[in-house]
Amino acid sequence: MDALTLFGIFILLPLVGALLSYFGRKYAPIIALIFVAITGIFLYVWYGNFGSYTVDIGVKLNLTFDITTWFFMLMINTVIFSSLLFAVSADLKNAGGFSTLMLLGFTGANGVLLSRDFLSLYLFWELMSWSVYVLILRTSGEYARRYLLFGVLSAYFIIMGIGIIYYYTGSFLYEDALSGVIPYYAWAWILVFLILGFGVKMAIIPLHVWAPYAYSSEQPFVSFLSGGLSKLGTFGIYMSMYSIAGVGILDSFGTFRGVSLLGYPFALLGAITAFVGTILAIFQDDIRKLLAYSSIGQLGYVMVGLGLGTSLALGGALFHAFNHAFFKSLLFLGAGAVIYRTGKYKISEMGGLGYRMPFTFLFVLFAIFGLAGIPLTSGFISKWMLYEAAIEKKFVIIAPLMLIASVGAFLYSYRILYGIFLGGLKEEHKKVKEAPAPMLAAMFILMLPLLIFSIVPGWILGWINDVLTNTGLKPIDYTQFTYYSSIGGANMATFWIAFMVLFFVAVAIFIMKRARVVNQYDNYFAGEAPSSVALHAAHNYYKPLKDTWAPMLKYSVDRAYEKFSKFFVDGFYEIKKIYTGNPQDYAAYLGIAFLIFLIIGWWLL
Amino acid sequence: MKRVLALTLAILLFIVFAMAFAKIPFGEKMSNYPDYYNPIENQTSNMSLPQHYLTYGKNDTGATNMVTAVVVDYRGFDTLGEVTVLFLASTGVGSLMYVEDKVKRKVRRSNAVVETGSKLLFGFIILFGAYIFIHGHLTPGGGFPGGAVIASSFLLLYLAYPKFHAEHKKLNVSESLAGLTFVIVGLLGLIIAGYFLYNFLPFGLPTYLFSAGVIPVIYVAIGVKVGSELTGIVDAMMGVRE
């Protein structure tokens, strides 16, 4: 494998695919799928062929292909594959454009991961960002504008960080930034800018405002955005903090219980994000918004791990990012399947669909187990690692916030489960069919890793270990089924055996008819239900909880931004009044401007 | 109210402008720059731009009048642009003053003294204008003043003879030919020496009429062009008369 092949397969091939699939009309997602599959095969084949490359195509592109890149590319490749598979039967309007843009975003993501200098990083980041913008634009201009504002903000932050590095080193290469030319106080600015810039993509509070809107667009795309592209933020922060700056520089800002003072605020921000995202997710009635806030919350966990920066925390963060890629894409696809079949977005308008769409229900169930961190799924291990990392350092704010957020995750997961799949089936949904085969296949592909990595976390912990050692950090202590930490660890084999025993006991009890089937009518209305009322209580689902939180919910970052913007809009309306339309007034303004400039100039000299 | 405001603004501006310009010396010798490398002369020098023009202008261009040297040779391309602005302005006047229904105004005939005098003077003024722009590189003057003088001679005719009308076609032809000459001379420089408006003719002896290469050619062209354009403007502003 040489540099040009690498470039050709991971960058040019998706670009060609993007071009071709534009003319594919209905079959565009299939064409795109083929190209993604080819990249995936090469990704599999080339595992281990790691190294740095330079491609000279007029401009010099410095590429690197290492285990970190590989790890993140694996996530993105799988997620986009299943998203496109889902899109095959999703009857999107202008499917050609959709596939083209998805592949462009994929190209950008690959480029961001592969690049070894800041310039190509920025270029590919923009390619990715703009294709996401156009994809959101397909649904709503308003949502796209919100995304655009924050996307541009992110780009500014990133380019400011890059600019400071360039000022000191005179080069865009990562290696030159490592060479120690940059003083540590400059690193503080660089890292803050880069973390905020990449953090926009991860939607950490208070830069999360775009996310609930962007995540309300087409489901297959949102699955890719939440599962795949938001991981680029994780990658960027991981790379800039631990690969480019390194632990030595982070610790030079001072430490707090062994955690860098630069990382700690971001860990705290991550914990707050996890907490706030979860609380907001609980009260959403729109399934898309619920999942969006849930996504914000879950990425908050990842941010905690990235901020803490111990090996355990980073391992947990990478593992959780990996899990999140799968279960959140799966959830978005499951929600997409339900929306595709029913045409409804509100949880309170659905219900009982588990009887009509059993496979979807099954897949979503597994995803929710992973999301809530229920023991048995890989989501449990990653969250457990993060908790232990916080508890290990005795962080009394971060650890409780995360634990509360985890309880909150149960609450909204239950809302999804109950509100959509359980309860009484609505009259108009009596004829709903199971989701089409490609959609089920897409969800199945995403479900498998969640199961496999829950039993044998050792596989993925092996990769994560390689990532950590490649970056120059201490590895995690793990075996095939277990990982160890200073305060315990977790053994998945024990969990599985316990689960199996309990499961068979439960099955035995069920078979022995100890369980009594209760009629739903008895359950709800003491045996006196009017037949016309649907037996579903998803309306005002967590009302008591919401009333408890009402004093807090009136503070909103959204509204703060709106007030801020309204201030400017009003101000500009006032300023607009000076344009009277009379040319003589403009001449007078010109004279006044002259006067002011001359006075300032005279005063300066 | 507005008057008072404008007056206040004007007085304030006057004070501030005066304060600003009080720092610029008047009538003092041109100051030198710090030493810098001059790639054209291939030596270090401390001359400001006007000093350079005044020192090397005679050798560089062959013209005696340094203003002409700057306008036509050093900054010849700018002058081409300025002539274009002039052309656009005169075209604009012509098109704005054009009227479909020609309402002819009655104009009183002027007396015999004026008519005879203007007939007599017309030739002399034209001759003077031509002299000014032909000798632009030797004596004060050049294409711009010469053209203006020629236009003012036509103005005299317009004032003296109510029915006088310069023929638009002739004006257009002379103006276009002049513009064409300017551009062709520039292009010839491009062909011969590789620079637009390069002074490719021999310089000859200074203070002689046939000296300074292409400068007289271009200045004559500018003179004709400015003259015909300004005449066109006057003609358009006069309107149609009887």
Place this chain on the structure above:
Amino acid sequence: MDLFTIVSLILITIMIIAAIIAAEIKDLLSAAIASGVMSLVVSILFYMLQAPDVAITEAAIGAALSMAVMIFGIKSTKRWEK
């Protein structure tokens, strides 16, 4: 105070007075003529400042052509300012 200064001062005074007349008089024709006078004075000043080329141009244009064009314009509109 040499001759240059005295003559300059006189001419500048005339110039400013002509400009003020041009600004304030209600008769536009007179204003145009005042501005022509101003231009003529300025052309003399140009000559005194050792700029004969500019002086010729200003005399021909500012004092003759510009004024004539202005008068033609006034003739085809209104003579009196409100």
Place this chain on the structure above:
Amino acid sequence: MIPYYYLGSISLVVIGIYIVIAKKNLIKIIIGLDIMDTGVNLLLISVGYVKNATAPIENVPGPYVDPIPQALVLTAIVIGVSVMALALSIAIGIYKKTGTLELDEIMGVEE
């Protein structure tokens, strides 16, 4: 002490600004612009003046005045008059359409 030439040209410019802002008659405004133009030209030439120097024509010996402002002003005057003629013709066009030259009345008619 400010040189009197600068004072004179500045006052021309300021009178022009005053006319442009305060007067409502279009032709008056054009006259004001003309006055401003003249003031700027005079200012440029007087900045380039050198005491006891001659015009930059090399038949005469001695120190010369700065030729660059003269070259600038030479073209500026010609362009100034043609642009003024353009403005006048626009004013005449407006007069033919609205029957007035007063700015506030024109704006009233347009609305």
